Amino acid sequence: MSIDKAIEDANENSMSHDLVSSESSSLVRKELDILMTLDEFIAEEKARMDEKMGKRKKRKAIRGTSRRWPNNIIPYEIAPGTFSSANTAEINTAINEWNTQTCLVFRLRNGESAAIRFQNGDGCSSFIGRTGNVQPINLANGCRIRRIITHEIGHAVGYWHEQSRPDRDGFVQIVPENIPSAVLFNFEKQPTSQVNNFGVAYDYRSVMHYGARAFSNSGGITVRTLDASFQNIIGTAPGLSFRDIKLANLMYNCAGSCSAQSCPGEGFLGKDCRCKCPTNDPNNPIQNCLGTPVVTTTSQTTASPAPSTTSSGDCEDMNRFCGFWARAGFCSRSRYMMMYCKQSCNKCNGMINLP
Ligand SMILES: [Zn+2]
Incomplete structure (x- = not known):
């Protein structure tokens, strides 16, 4: 099942396509699962209109750093009495994925005023980036699976949907004939002023990409991939893709x-x-x-330390090419060598202790 379908099915009421969040009249929910305040929504619409009219105002939004998590730490809590042990395991698997593949550190909230709270609530939904308060990641019953949780965490980290990237027209074609006009707004592109993709290429495999039939009125395709070989790939990511991981590593x-x-x-x-x-x-x-x-450092050193034959504890080569690189003189020029080729670079016995 595609990510958007799982999210849509988990929305128990018929308002899942509507703009109004059932939680609060001052909140908007768009693209099925993105929460924003009404003020933010209006500001975004204005930025989009400005761009369509050729005005390019640089705004400090997600593109800036105001919505990032300082020191890469994301405090979180899980609403008590809400999730089964199987649900909680899925949440922890998703959190571990982010912790392992990126330098973000999810850790249990300890009094911080800004934090994520996994809870039952308004379908499956999340704000984009850090709001500064305790912000929900709502996980209705059908969303308590790793790939959806990874996706919702992605929003809280600062990700929009892949198919709404400003450059998406080079990769997918939206098919309006198959989309009810009332929900067509969910396929607006993000204003370029609001998104920074850090040069990471468009990604059909992203966990943030909706599937081929998102918002379809008839079951027909609504998101056509220009590269047809990805038509059945979009929306099916089991977890973070390579480019999802790359983006977080650059963003943070x-x-x-x-x-x-x-x-x-x-x-x-x-x-x-x-x-x-x-x-x-x-x-x-x-x-x-x-x-x-x-190696991009410009040191002129050409000394070639002889590979050491001693090996003790963690003092060992961690790459089979270490000896070759050492003889080629990289030991004195590359921090990589100091860390991963200690034996060949003769840097054992605690002579070098880089983090
Ligand atoms: Zn989403």
Whole structure:
């Protein structure tokens, strides 16, 4: 079942397509599961109109940092007496996915005024980014599964829907004939002033992408992928995709303390300062890139320390090319080598202790 269908089915009332949230008249719910205040909604509409009319005002919204979680910490709580142990396990699996693949740190709320609260409520829904208060991630019965929870957490981290990206027309075609006009507004593109994709390419495999028949009136396709091979892929992500993970790593500057490196292809520098590359497995979408790290420091040192033959404790090579790189002189120029090729670089015995 596609992500949008699961969310739609979990909405128990017939208002799931409407703009009004059943929780509060000052809240809007759009695209099935995005909560925003009425003021935010109006401001967004205005930004969209301005852009359509050629005005490009830079606004400080999600694009800026005001909705990010400071220090990458996201306090959360789970409403007591609401979820079964199976539900709670799904929530924890989704949280662990974010904790593992990004530098975000979800941890139980300890008095913070801004936090996420997993609760039963208005269908399945979440605000975009940090609101500054205790903000709900509403999980109605049908939404208490990992992929949907991962998706709703994505909104709270700062993600919009993939199919509403400002550049989506290059990748999908919306089919208005199959969409009731009353709900067509759910396919508006985000104003460019409100979204920063950090250069991450459009992603058919994103957990934030709705399926082919979202909001369909007749069961016909409403989101046609321009690359037909992805028509049955959209909306089916089992969890975070490679580009979902990459976006969070860039948005939250996860490699901020690493030395600069260029990663091959679409690769990016992970929080462990190693290049991460995509796989073909949606259940395990990320792997360490293969091959030589590209060193971008400009040191002129050419000394080539002889590989050490001693190995003790954690002092060992963690890449089979360490010896080769060491002989080529990378030990003195690459922080990667100091961390992952300690043996070949002869940096054992606590001589180097980088984080
Ligand atoms: Zn959503």
